Amino acid sequence: GQNIDQPTEMTATEGAIVQINCTYQTSGFNGLFWYQQHAGEAPTFLSYNVLDGLEEKGRFSSFLSRSKGYSYLLLKELQMKDSASYLCAATDSNYQLIWGAGTKLIIKP
Amino acid sequence: GAVVSQHPSRVICKSGTSVKIECRSLDFQATTMFWYRQFPKQSLMLMATSNEGSKATYEQGVEKDKFLINHASLTLSTLTVTSAHPEDSSFYICSAQTLGTDNGEQYFGPGTRLTVT
Numbered sequence: 349g350q351n352i353d354q355p356t357e358m359t360a361t362e363g364a365i366v367q368i369n370c371t372y373q374t375s376g377f378n379g380l381f382w383y384q385q386h387a388g389e390a391p392t393f394l395s396y397n398v399l400d401g402l403e404e405k406g407r408f409s410s411f412l413s414r415s416k417g418y419s420y421l422l423l424k425e426l427q428m429k430d431s432a433s434y435l436c437a438a439t440d441s442n443y444q445l446i447w448g449a450g451t452k453l454i455i456k457p
Numbered sequence: 458g459a460v461v462s463q464h465p466s467r468v469i470c471k472s473g474t475s476v477k478i479e480c481r482s483l484d485f486q487a488t489t490m491f492w493y494r495q496f497p498k499q500s501l502m503l504m505a506t507s508n509e510g511s512k513a514t515y516e517q518g519v520e521k522d523k524f525l526i527n528h529a530s531l532t533l534s535t536l537t538v539t540s541a542h543p544e545d546s547s548f549y550i551c552s553a554q555t556l557g558t559d560n561g562e563q564y565f566g567p568g569t570r571l572t573v574t
Binding site (some may be wrong): 378388391443 | 501503560562566
């Protein structure tokens with residue numbers, strides 16, 4: 349079957365670094381997305397990984413290991429506005445997005 | 458680019474009435490549009506996938522006669538919640554894929570909050 353696992357909730361301190369992990373099992377695999385969703389709003393695109401390795405984009409970086417079926421989103425220099433849910437989604441062989449349940453990130457001062 | 462709009466952003470209706478939600482791709486052609494539902498503090502739940510000019514494909518457990526989806530053009534899809542009940546109150550979000558997408562990315566609309574009284 350197809351499955352995406354990520355932690356339900358994480359807490360971190362303003363200014364710190366946090367890593368949100370995601371493991372996936374899909375029928376074929378083409379790439380992995382990370383989206384950010386603030387409460388009451390639609391998801392917004394953060395990153396897309398198709399090759400193994402780390403992709404850095406400002407304070408946010410995303411890592412992919414295709415052999416391990418594993419990805420993580422790394423957030424540096426955390427700000428209060430980073431409090432949101434972070435959704436991991438893998439694309440299967442038909443480019444269908446398989447969504448994780450999301451990780452709610454709580455930032456404390 | 459790749460902007461998706463939804464209308465209305467909020468709607469309150471009485472139990473038993475029907476509500477139509479529009480999803481438009483403003484600056485691109487969307488051959489495939491997706492409709493999601495999200496209950497408070499829960500993740501996105503895919504309801505259906507619609508391709509322009511053909512019938513929508515509904516996910517298991519989603520009543521196709523209750524949630525009518527029409528995708529009549531490459532820029533417009535509509536979701537009609539028929540005979541709405543309070544348990545249909547939710548956040549409905551549409552997304553769209555561009556023609557010839559090379560990675561499956563979906564562009565999301567801002568969502569519609571439906572409250573059924």
